Amino acid sequence: MSYDPKSLKAEDFINHEEILETLEYAEKNKHNRELIEEILEKARKTKRGVECAGLSHRDASVLLACDIPELTEKMYDLAREIKEAFYGNRIVMFAPLYLSNYCVNKCVYCPYHYQNKEIPRKKLTQEEVKNEVIALQDMGHKRLAIESGEDPVNNPIEYILECINTIYSIKHKNGAIRRVNVNIAATTVENYKKLHDAGIGTYILFQETYHKESYEKLHPAGPKHNYDYHTEAMDRAMEGGIDDVGLGVLFGLEMYRYEFAGLLMHAEHLEAVHGVGPHTISVPRIKRASDIDPSVFDNGISDDIFAKIIACIRIAVPYTGMIISTRESEECRAKVMGLGISQISGGSRTSVGGYAGYSPEERPHDTEQFDVSDQRSLDEVVRWLMEKGYIPSFCTACYREGRTGDRFMALCKVGQIQNCCHPNALMTLQEFLTDYASEETKRIGEELIAREILNVPDEKRRQRAIDYLSEIKNEGKRDFRF
Numbered sequence: 001m002s003y004d005p006k007s008l009k010a011e012d013f014i015n016h017e018e019i020l021e022t023l024e025y026a027e028k029n030k031h032n033r034e035l036i037e038e039i040l041e042k043a044r045k046t047k048r049g050v051e052c053a054g055l056s057h058r059d060a061s062v063l064l065a066c067d068i069p070e071l072t073e074k075m076y077d078l079a080r081e082i083k084e085a086f087y088g089n090r091i092v093m094f095a096p097l098y099l100s101n102y103c104v105n106k107c108v109y110c111p112y113h114y115q116n117k118e119i120p121r122k123k124l125t126q127e128e129v130k131n132e133v134i135a136l137q138d139m140g141h142k143r144l145a146i147e148s149g150e151d152p153v154n155n156p157i158e159y160i161l162e163c164i165n166t167i168y169s170i171k172h173k174n175g176a177i178r179r180v181n182v183n184i185a186a187t188t189v190e191n192y193k194k195l196h197d198a199g200i201g202t203y204i205l206f207q208e209t210y211h212k213e214s215y216e217k218l219h220p221a222g223p224k225h226n227y228d229y230h231t232e233a234m235d236r237a238m239e240g241g242i243d244d245v246g247l248g249v250l251f252g253l254e255m256y257r258y259e260f261a262g263l264l265m266h267a268e269h270l271e272a273v274h275g276v277g278p279h280t281i282s283v284p285r286i287k288r289a290s291d292i293d294p295s296v297f298d299n300g301i302s303d304d305i306f307a308k309i310i311a312c313i314r315i316a317v318p319y320t321g322m323i324i325s326t327r328e329s330e331e332c333r334a335k336v337m338g339l340g341i342s343q344i345s346g347g348s349r350t351s352v353g354g355y356a357g358y359s360p361e362e363r364p365h366d367t368e369q370f371d372v373s374d375q376r377s378l379d380e381v382v383r384w385l386m387e388k389g390y391i392p393s394f395c396t397a398c399y400r401e402g403r404t405g406d407r408f409m410a411l412c413k414v415g416q417i418q419n420c421c422h423p424n425a426l427m428t429l430q431e432f433l434t435d436y437a438s439e440e441t442k443r444i445g446e447e448l449i450a451r452e453i454l455n456v457p458d459e460k461r462r463q464r465a466i467d468y469l470s471e472i473k474n475e476g477k478r479d480f481r482f
């Protein structure tokens with residue numbers, strides 16, 4: 001086996017020896033100021049405009065290993081600069097929707113493992129899916145990530161497809177779920193085709209760990225035990241027609257530098273084989289859950305290392321969205337947001353049936369997947385973002401206009417984001433303010449929109465967006481997009 005990003009075999013494109021050599025190279029050069037400055041320069045935006053070269057897993061690993069405070073500050077500045085160039089101050093909002101916690105796997109970090117008798121097993125009926133979706137629409141959500149355990153009998157692909165269909169069909173008041181992302185276990189090309197035909201947004205699958213030996217120990221039984229099948233899933237998803245795939249590592253399971261190199265190698269592999277890198281990267285950390293004690297895993301990372309990982313990912317893959325969930329506290333989310341995060345969840349419940357019938361203060365814990373640190377309502381998160389100078393966005397336009405995969409990347413590269421994403425973010429925020437926000441959130445939001453709409457560079461586009469905003473507010477119209 002030798003390292004080959006173009007190979008379709010997991011052990012070639014996530015090559016263990018290559019990762020070890022990368023870590024050795026990074027360790028050897030972590031105080032090499034000249035090299036580090038050179039790497040940062042390479043990753044910077046070109047003078048002419050908007051393109052960023054990104055970095056190889058080797059170069060990025062040197063940055064991550066470097067512990068010279070003044071250079072770390074430079075990394076943070078560059079990460080902020082890149083984030084600003086491609087994502088501006090927009091943060092896309094979403095919520096998870098747990099469909100079923102039936103699972104035949106034995107993942108040692110996840111409370112859904114089949115031997116856990118502490119949690120009641122539950123699977124939503126279509127009526128319950130409908131109620132959950134109405135509750136989510138009433139909060140103001142437009143984008144969901146559906147989550148499910150792996151169980152071919154209780155949650156077969158037909159069940160997942162039926163749920164997606166139900167979710168898209170519900171139009172309650174002015175609400176609509178316009179994009180359903182899917183986080184379910186690795187599956188076959190035929191099933192990915194079915195998910196694609198059902199109109200999903202991103203297919204998300206966390207690798208958990210790229211370290212094969214650890215992976216096999218952490219997944220001792222069930223179909224998820226098969227490292228190669230799991231690691232090669234994104235290639236099958238793309239073969240099935242899904243353009244947007246989302247990677248992620250569960251930080252805390254293995255050494256973070258190993259995971260970081262593996263994650264970037266996976267991104268390089270997708271780019272080399274399919275001509276397009278991952279649409280998103282998620283950075284979950286292990287949390288306490290029913291029968292799971294996170295301190296048992298001895299690779300937990302501090303908030304500082306976590307921030308550095310996020311900054312280095314932003315520098316290495318400038319066009320890839322980065323997601324942070326409510327696993328993280330308000331304080332931590334505030335710290336890392338500017339370093340490259342482009343999507344966050346808000347008002348999340350990680351239990352099966354956690355939304356409908358509960359007040360914002362009540363949260364059911366019995367079927368919860370893990371403790372949620374940020375327990376604020378969506379309205380509170382939206383207001384907090386705006387007070388920090390961000391634009392919460394409920395936009396789903398790219399995917400609905402067919403701007404997925406490399407077509408989305410192309411939009412980034414030609415610098416059209418500010419004429420497209422910026423007004424779309426403001427128009428969807430206006431919908432949220434008009435339909436769902438509290439008075440205070442509405443006041444802050446409308447001031448923000450009035451200021452930010454002036455930052456659409458193209459005059460005609462700006463004027464059209466101003467007209468659309470007025471139609472949303474005054475004429476009850478919805479769903480404008482560029």
Ligand code: SAM
Pocket residue numbers: 109110111147148149150183184185186205206208224249250284285286287288289292327369370
């Ligand atoms: N069952 C699917 C699979 O096997 O990929 C995915 C759905 S699972 C609900 C989503 C993710 O939650 C997992 O991929 C894992 O990374 C994460 N997770 C599991 N246990 C966790 C814990 N204790 N704390 C934080 N995240 C956890």
